Amino acid sequence: MARRRQAVTIKHVAADAGVSLQTVSRVINNEPNVRPKMTERVQASINKLGYVPSIAAQRMSGSRSYLILALNDRERTIADWRARQGTDWVDQMLLGGMLKCAEHGYRLIFELVDTHNDHVERELAAAFAALQPDGVILTPPHSENPLITGFLAKQNIPFARIGTRSAGPGIPLTMDDAGSARKATEHLLELGHVRIGFIAGSQEYSLSQRRVGGWQGAMQAAGLPMNGLLAQGDFSFESGAAAARTLLSAQDAPTAIIASNDHMALATLEVAQELGMVVPRDLSIVSFDNTPKIRFIEPSLTAVDQPIAETVSRAVELIIEAQKSGETPTEPTVVSAELIQRSSTASPRANADVGAHG
Template identity: 75%
Template sequence: MARRKQAVTIKHVAAEAGVSLQTVSRVINNETSVRPEMKVRVQAAIDKLGYVPSIAAQRMSGSRSYIILALNDRDRTIADWRARQGTDWVDQMLLGGMLSCAEHGYRLIIELVDTHNDHVERELAAAIAALQPDGVILTPPHSDNPLITGLLTHRQIPFARIGSRSDGGGIPLTMDDEGAAQQATRHLLGLGHRSIGFIAGPADYQLSSWRVDGWRATMDKAGLTTEGLLAVGDFSYASGELAARALLTHPEKPTAIIVSNDQMALATIEVAHALGLSIPADLSLVCFDNTPLVRFTRPPLTAIDQPVAEITARAVELLISAQRGELPAPVPVVVPASLVVRESTAAPRNAG
């Protein structure tokens, strides 16, 4: 029977380099107090032995855990998983967060927390006790939950708040949702649309109101009314059906609609087809998110592409900097979204 190969540990590296365990740990953790020649000696031993640092080894310094904890909305995420509708937001968080963490020797762990749960503080406190994270990334609606931000502030744990620009401590980051809505509205105005509807997300997401503000401001600037052109959903497909039907059965139905997420946009397509409307001949459509689904609709949807991976990567970098005492001023860090134009938008029939 073949003998199992013994794993290389930090002790083997220390012995090979002829240094203490603490010195190896300081080199692994990229501490500035290590002499250059000592770094070279330890790195040579690491390369020779093929040693891969573990979190336990990195924690030997006692000051860091090398873990970044990301919190996402439990109910919405699980509902999407169970419906097998995909959770591109989580995928993009993993992409940006994990790659950025790996560059710095950190690990990213995602926990699902129900922000409306009375036990949210207890759940988060348990996660913090178990993981001892060096930083926490909050996503909407957690970003503006005072129970969560208050607990992290009290524990003196650096945290980043994605999709937030209100006072609440930590590092606020946004994707300029207001500017993205303005971009989408200007695109439709440029095609000749004058009646542009909007399906907003739920009020507990601050970004929902920012998007409405961007749409309204652009319409106002063009001298156009928004009265009767706003409907509200909760990001679910079913709510998108109700909102789309309310707009498209109105006597002054819009020639274009901007929808605050992909699921509600898919519902809007179905409602439009059921009412005998063709996209984009009778109705132009722009959605937020730009998940893979919208590339395969008929027609493919023009979409606001949210840079979730990029903003999560930026959050990781800022949290690691905060661990080094380089906490930035608490002003919103903006990683702007962009518009991807596809076949769901065109000039209205009566343009010109």
């Protein structure tokens, strides 16, 4: 029986139902111009023969490929994979994207593209020729690369731009970077901190500035000065360590630091320990991302949990909706993040035994 099922093709279904290949294809693709009785007839043959539609069969109608292409940065992704440091951005992308695609009968294809490559358009053209996707998901910094967004705009297919609020073609989505940074800052303010440092991420990403803006907004609302409390990083461990040393060596050093990703937060923790500080007694630390590695260190880090899976899932929904309607939303879709409180934040008045949040 298993062999027979593997051998069943769209031709067998068409012959059993007594209809054309095109009719079977339209039923598989849920095309609107098929009579209900014909749909029932074809579906009965599909069920009887145990036929599983293939992408090739779904493409026969010529209208859709049922493929969504997700693009990520080649250099950074490969570096993360090789370092094996527990970064799970790609895992979360695939989790959200693949599950949502499966709900709608689509497939998610994952490709790496070099943002800095002068031949990026040629690279994309080759991928499009091979895959003919129905939609594309762009992640930072691709989502703000005019070469890539310009190329996609000419393809006449919907594409989602994650991590951007900037004007331009495509469907913008953000993970509320400003709101998340504000939430992290307010958490520290509620604990009683007034000297709250911030380590910014790479300036190549507009979301880095939005996170700085969220921190600044919360500090301003509390009437607190920010002089000497902002340090620049680039998301790497080394840049986080340098920024943390700058902040913690100041005469009026912060009692808490928010780092724009987990690498820089871990670097801050290491620098603090090198300086003889105890976290959170002497310094509270909040991170962005909430990747696995920060949960299993001591102390475990309070972090903004980036809703990557939920955002990519929503991007898939918006692409499919746009494919059907021919219309794309212009206002950014905002997916809010959650602050996960752990052992790295406490009142600045706390001692080693009292006041830690677990």
